[in-house]
Amino acid sequence: MTAPSPPAPPRPVGERPADPGGITSSWGATTVGLVLVLLGAAWLLDLGDVIELRAALVLPALLTLVGVALIIGSLRRPHPGLIAFGTILTLLVAIAAVAPSEAVRGGLGERHHTVSRASDLDDQYEVGIGDLVLDLSELDLAEARDVRVSVGAGNLNVVLPADLPVDIEAKSGAGEIILFDDKVEGVGLDQEHRDDDYTGDGPGLALTLEIGAGSIEVNR
Numbered sequence: 001m002t003a004p005s006p007p008a009p010p011r012p013v014g015e016r017p018a019d020p021g022g023i024t025s026s027w028g029a030t031t032v033g034l035v036l037v038l039l040g041a042a043w044l045l046d047l048g049d050v051i052e053l054r055a056a057l058v059l060p061a062l063l064t065l066v067g068v069a070l071i072i073g074s075l076r077r078p079h080p081g082l083i084a085f086g087t088i089l090t091l092l093v094a095i096a097a098v099a100p101s102e103a104v105r106g107g108l109g110e111r112h113h114t115v116s117r118a119s120d121l122d123d124q125y126e127v128g129i130g131d132l133v134l135d136l137s138e139l140d141l142a143e144a145r146d147v148r149v150s151v152g153a154g155n156l157n158v159v160l161p162a163d164l165p166v167d168i169e170a171k172s173g174a175g176e177i178i179l180f181d182d183k184v185e186g187v188g189l190d191q192e193h194r195d196d197d198y199t200g201d202g203p204g205l206a207l208t209l210e211i212g213a214g215s216i217e218v219n220r
Helices: 020-047 055-073 080-098
Strands: 111-114 124-135 144-159 166-179 182-194 204-219
Parallel strands (some): 111 124, 124 144, 144 204
16 A cells, blocks of 8 residues: 655745746746837838837837836746846947937938939938948039938948048947048047048038947948
C-alpha cells in the first residue's frame, strides 16, 4: 500500500501566489504591442498627409503611456522589461529636450530630395524620425539662398555642387557632424564652415542643419 504524500509546505509570509494564466507576464508585451500599433497607425496617417507627427510630442506621449502601464502593472508585480523600455524613452525625450528646436519636427520615415533647379529648391526640409538625403550636386544658383534642414533622430546627408559657395551651420543634440574633412562627435555640437568665396550677396547657399540625435554629413 502506497504511503500518502506529505502535505505541501506552507507558503512563506509575504510571498505572492503564482500568477494564474501568466497575466502579469503578458502585461509588458501587451503594452509594447499597443505602443507599436499606435505608432504604426500614426505613421500611416502622417504618410497620408492626414496629420503631421512631431518627435517632441510623440516621445513624451509614448513615455506617458508606458508610465501608466507600469503603475497599473506594479499592483501585481514589477515589470523589468517595461522599466527598460521606459528608460530608453526617457533618454530619447531628454535628447529631444536639448536638441535644436527645429530638429524635433516633421514626420517619420525616409526622405530623399534631389534638386537641380533653383525654382524647385524649398526653404526648409525636415523629418521627425528617419533619414533625410538632400542631393544638390547638380544645383545651379544665380542668387543667394537660405535653406534649413532638420531631423529629429536619424541621419542627415547633404551633397553639394563642387563649385557653389556655401555657408554652413550644423547643430546636433547628440551624435556626430561631418563637414567635408572635419568630423566631431559628442553632445551639444555646433559646427560651422564658410567657403572663402561666399559673400552672401552673389550666388551661394546658406545652410542651417539641425539634428536631435544621429549623424550630419555634408560633402561634395
